[in-house]
Amino acid sequence: MVRYTVILxxxxxxxxxxxxxxxxxxxxxDTPVFVKGQTQGIHSLAxxxxxxxxxxxxxxxxxxxxxxxLAQRDAEKTDNEFNRSHRFHGWTVSCAxxxxxxxxxxxxxxxx
Amino acid sequence: MKIPRLFLLLLILILLxxxxxxxxxxxxxxxxxxxxxxxxxxxxxxxxxxxxLNTKLLVxxxxxxxxxxxxxxxxxxxxSYHNGKTTAGASxxxxxxxxxxxxxxxxxxxxxxxxxFTLAPMINGGSISLDTSAPVSEWDxxxxxxxxxxxxxxxxxxxxxxxxxxxxxxxxxxYLLSWLALDVRAGFMNNWYNEKKWKFQGKTVTGPQxxxxxxxxxxxxxxxxx
Numbered sequence: 271m272v273r274y275t276v277i278l279x280x281x282x283x284x285x286x287x288x289x290x291x292x293x294x295x296x297x298x299x300d301t302p303v304f305v306k307g308q309t310q311g312i313h314s315l316a317x318x319x320x321x322x323x324x325x326x327x328x329x330x331x332x333x334x335x336x337x338x339x340l341a342q343r344d345a346e347k348t349d350n351e352f353n354r355s356h357r358f359h360g361w362t363v364s365c366a367x368x369x370x371x372x373x374x375x376x377x378x379x380x381x382x
Numbered sequence: 383m384k385i386p387r388l389f390l391l392l393l394i395l396i397l398l399x400x401x402x403x404x405x406x407x408x409x410x411x412x413x414x415x416x417x418x419x420x421x422x423x424x425x426x427x428x429x430x431x432x433x434x435l436n437t438k439l440l441v442x443x444x445x446x447x448x449x450x451x452x453x454x455x456x457x458x459x460x461x462s463y464h465n466g467k468t469t470a471g472a473s474x475x476x477x478x479x480x481x482x483x484x485x486x487x488x489x490x491x492x493x494x495x496x497x498x499f500t501l502a503p504m505i506n507g508g509s510i511s512l513d514t515s516a517p518v519s520e521w522d523x524x525x526x527x528x529x530x531x532x533x534x535x536x537x538x539x540x541x542x543x544x545x546x547x548x549x550x551x552x553x554x555x556x557y558l559l560s561w562l563a564l565d566v567r568a569g570f571m572n573n574w575y576n577e578k579k580w581k582f583q584g585k586t587v588t589g590p591q592x593x594x595x596x597x598x599x600x601x602x603x604x605x606x607x608x
Contacts, residue, residue: 311406312608347560352493359451362487369487369499372550376570380598 298329299339308343406448410565412603414440414460422577422590423464423476430466430474437462440601446486454486458502460601473513478592480506480571482549496555496563504547506573508580510589511540541582543589547573549599563605571599 298304303319304326315323330336358366417438424432441463446456462478482502490496515534522532551569558564573594580589 344560348493348557351557351560352490355452355488355496356490358487358489362450362452362489365453365485365487365501366489366499369501369550370552372501373552373569376550376596377598380570380596 297335298326299336301326304330406608408446408448408454408456408605408607409443410446410458410603410605411443412565412601413442414599414601416440416571416597416599418462418597419593420590422592426590428468428470429476430464430468432464436464440480442480442601442603444482444484444603446484452487452489454484454488456484456486458482458484460599468512472515475511475513476509478506478508480504480547480549480573484549488555494557496557498553498555498565498567500549500551500553500567500569502549502551504549504571504573505544506547506575507542507544508575508589509540509542511538513538539583541580541587541589543575543580545573545575545579547571547575547594551599551601553601555605561607563607565601565603565605567599567601567603569599571597573597 299308303315303322307315307319307323312320312323330340415438420432420437423429424437439462440460442458442460444456444458446454446458448454459482460480462480463476465473465475468474482500482504484500484502486498486500488496488498513536515536517532518535521535525531525533549569549571551567553565553567553569555563555565571594575592575594577589577591578586580587
């Protein structure tokens with residue numbers, strides 16, 4: 271009995287004495303899977319990465335710092351979308367003008 | 383069982399945060415308002431009475447994909463639904479489905495505001511179904527041979543039609559978050575509906591008279607993009 275207790279105590283001691291896992295101290299939103307999912311979209315994740323990603327999202331949402339990070343990311347995305355689409359590209363302006371003209375003509379005809 | 387509010391909030395956030403990764407696809411859910419003249423349905427005393435909800439209000443959903451910098455392609459529908467009991471007591475259902483294949487161009491004039499322009503050919507459909515219940519002599523003969531009395535047999539039959547249309551709208555979208563937006567639009571739709579082209583049991587029949595051409599259309603939708 272004493273022998274087993276000593277062995278068990280040794281295992282526990284050795285176990286506790288291991289150097290800390292670096293990934294455990296890493297913030298969930300800094301992990302490669304989370305960054306990949308956020309920057310490249312969830313389509314870029316492999317099937318096996320989905321549960322990991324969801325777990326990281328859960329951990330991020332739970333902390334105030336994580337929520338601040340998400341809000342900051344959201345603002346960045348909104349800015350990116352604005353910079354990308356604040357003016358028409360190529361033929362899209364023609365389509366918008368045709369639509370504007372058609373709708374205006376319809377209401378002019380309807381009202382007068 | 384009472385689910386804690388915090389848990390629900392966390393669950394919603396967990397489900398929605400992954401959506402924020404990319405803004406190529408968007409799903410929308412909402413409704414619309416239009417003013418059709420449903421003459422053949424309104425004047426028919428056999429049918430249940432029509433109200434505001436089942437005449438002028440539309441509900442719908444859709445999906446679109448951003449295939450170019452400022453352009454999206456998508457499928458969106460609007461549904462007008464009406465059901466009730468006829469004067470004879472049969473269960474009546476009428477559905478008009480306006481399906482748009484939309485080409486949408488847009489630009490953001492402010493950080494969170496977008497203006498969009500939609501051109502949309504339409505493939506629309508209408509259906510009227512009656513759920514009747516009456517004794518059938520063949521069934522009665524069989525059932526009576528086993529010692530049963532007469533039993534009413536339910537029977538559901540539907541008449542359908544399809545017609546083409548065109549819609550064009552100008553809209554304003556406000557992004558609450560990078561992946562969540564509210565969208566209001568004003569425009570019109572034109573339908574080439576013909577009441578003589580309904581189908582019932584493989585035969586061409588005449589359906590209700592409806593005036594669906596040159597209709598102003600307004601829509602309100604919630605968009606989720608990812």
